[in-house]
Amino acid sequence: MSPEDLNESNQLRSHAMRVMGTVDKCLSCIYESDNVFKILQELGSRHVMDTAKVDYMDLIGPQFILAIQPVMDDEWTPELEQALSDLFKLIAHIMKASMTF
Incomplete structure (x- = not known):
């Protein structure tokens, strides 16, 4: 797709x-690891049914960061970037594990 088509x-x-909803759910129960794990396992299973490729899970985090960094402007910090990167690595890891069973 062209950039214009993607935009539309x-x-x-x-x-x-x-x-964004998944990120919100994960952050809202971040101290309840069993809930986060369950949410992401179920999400990974749904992605298998949608025939999503396992390797695509690693692409979401960096693209998410690229998309929101300009919006955050002065509030963006290296610590926030690292925290989001770590969060998406965890999300991808759990989802990928549930996609390969």
């Missing part, structure tokens, strides 16, 4: 909102 894609916009 309702499907991409919808997926971005679902990713």
Whole structure:
């Protein structure tokens, strides 16, 4: 797809909102590791049904960071970037594990 088509894609916009929802769910129960694990296992299983490729899970975090960094402007810090990177690595790890069973 061209950059213009991507910008107008309702499907991409919808997926971005679902990713944001997952981040919100994970952060809202971050101290309840069993809940986070369950959420991400179920999400990984749903991605298998949608025939998503396991390797794609590693791409979401860096793209998420690239998308929100300009919006955060002065509030963006190296610590925030590292925290988000770590969060998405955890998300990808758990989802990938549930996709390979």
